[in-house]
Amino acid sequence: MPVTPSVLIIYTGGTIGMVEDPKTGELHAFDFKHLADQVPELKKFEVSITTISLEKPIDSSDMRPGNWAEFARLIQENYTLYDGFVILHGSDTMAFSASALSFMLEDLSKPVIFTGSQLPIGTIRTDGKENLITSIEIAAAKIDGKPIVPEVAIYFEYQLYRGNRTHKFNADHFQAFQSSNYPVLAQAGVTIKYDVNAIQHYVPGKKLKVSTQMDTNIVILKLFPGISAKVVKAITSIDGLKAIVLETFGAGNGPIDLELFSYLESALNKGVVILNITQCNSGSVVQGKYQTSSVFNRIGIIGGADITTEAAVTKLMYLFGKNLPLDEIKTLLRTSIRGEITETA
Ligand code: ASP
Numbered sequence: 572m573p574v575t576p577s578v579l580i581i582y583t584g585g586t587i588g589m590v591e592d593p594k595t596g597e598l599h600a601f602d603f604k605h606l607a608d609q610v611p612e613l614k615k616f617e618v619s620i621t622t623i624s625l626e627k628p629i630d631s632s633d634m635r636p637g638n639w640a641e642f643a644r645l646i647q648e649n650y651t652l653y654d655g656f657v658i659l660h661g662s663d664t665m666a667f668s669a670s671a672l673s674f675m676l677e678d679l680s681k682p683v684i685f686t687g688s689q690l691p692i693g694t695i696r697t698d699g700k701e702n703l704i705t706s707i708e709i710a711a712a713k714i715d716g717k718p719i720v721p722e723v724a725i726y727f728e729y730q731l732y733r734g735n736r737t738h739k740f741n742a743d744h745f746q747a748f749q750s751s752n753y754p755v756l757a758q759a760g761v762t763i764k765y766d767v768n769a770i771q772h773y774v775p776g777k778k779l780k781v782s783t784q785m786d787t788n789i790v791i792l793k794l795f796p797g798i799s800a801k802v803v804k805a806i807t808s809i810d811g812l813k814a815i816v817l818e819t820f821g822a823g824n825g826p827i828d829l830e831l832f833s834y835l836e837s838a839l840n841k842g843v844v845i846l847n848i849t850q851c852n853s854g855s856v857v858q859g860k861y862q863t864s865s866v867f868n869r870i871g872i873i874g875g876a877d878i879t880t881e882a883a884v885t886k887l888m889y890l891f892g893k894n895l896p897l898d899e900i901k902t903l904l905r906t907s908i909r910g911e912i913t914e915t916a
Pocket residue numbers: 584585586587629630631632660661662663664687688689
C-alpha cells in the first residue's frame with residue numbers, strides 16, 4: 572500500500588488568507604482550520620494536510636527576523652512528522668523570508684515551499700487556489716521515495732523558484748516574482764516539469780541544523796549619481812554597524828569620489844563588511860572590470876557576484892548572527908552556501 576504523503580501548511584498572513592465579506596467587500600483573515608471549505612479541491616488530494624496558523628497573521632510588510640525564527644522552529648519541531656512544508660505568506664517580503672529560511676535551515680532535505688497570492692483565495696479570479704494546490708503537490712512530490720525539491724523555494728504563477736534567488740518585481744501582475752540569475756526550478760502546466768539539474772540534490776542522511784539568531788546591524792546603501800559624501804559619512808558612522816550592502820551601478824561600479832571612498836575605507840578599517848551588489852535586475856558584479864570598480868577591490872570591498880538584495884541582507888544577518896570570525900564571514904560571502912550566488916573563480 573502506498574503511504575499517503577503528508578504536508579504541513581503554515582499560514583503566516585498576507586492576501587491569500589483573506590476572504591471578502593460579500594456584503595461589505597472588506598477583506599479579513601479566515602480561519603485556516605477550515606481551509607478545505609474555501610478550497611474544496613483539497614479533499615480530492617491524496618495528501619494528508621495539516622494546517623497551523625500564526626496566532627496573529629500579519630501582512631508580510633511587518634515581518635521581522637523574529638517571525639523567520641518562529642517559522643524555522645515550527646519546521647524543526649515538525650520536521651520528522653511531514654514530508655514537506657508550505658508556508659503561506661504575503662508576497663511583499665516573501666523573497667526576504669524565503670532567503671532567510673534558506674540560511675537558517677542548514678542541511679535541509681525536505682521541501683519548504685513559500686506561496687501566496689495577489690488576490691484573496693475566496694475571490695472568483697483568485698490566483699491563490701492554483702498557487703496553494705500546486706505548492707502542496709510540490710511539497711509532497713517524491714521520486715523513488717526521495718523528495719524532488721529538498722530546498723526552500725517560492726511557487727508563484729506556474730513557476731517554482733529557488734527562494735534565495737528570487738525577488739518581487741511586479742506589484743500588480745499575477746506573475747509577481749523573478750529569478751533573474753538562476754533558472755526556474757519547475758514549470759507547472761498540464762504536468763509539473765522539474766529541472767532536476769537546477770534543484771539542490773537530495774543527500775541522504777543529512778541532519779537538519781537550525782540557527783535562528785540574526786544580527787540586524789546591517790544597512791543597504793544605494794548609490795545614485797550625485798550621492799553626497801556627507802550621506803556616506805553618516806551611514807558609515809552608524810554605531811554598531813556590522814555590514815553595508817552597497818548597491819552599485821552595472822557590473823559593480825561607483826563614482827570616482829575620493830571623499831566617499833575615504834568613508835568607505837574607514838568603515839572597512841573598523842571591521843565593517845561591505846558587500847558590493849548590482850542595482851541591475853540581472854547580471855553580476857565583476858569588481859575590477861572597470862576603473863570605476865577597481866578601487867573597491869583595492870580597499871577590500873567584497874564583490875557580491877549575482878546575489879539578490881534579499882539574499883545579501885539575510886545572509887549577512889545570518890553570518891553575523893552566528894558570531895563567526897570576520898575572515899570566515901568574508902570567505903563565506905564569496906561562497907555559495909545555499910545556492911544563493913554563482914561563485915566566480
Ligand atoms: N501586503 C500583502 C503582504 O505582503 C500583499 C500580499 O499578500 O501579497 O502581506
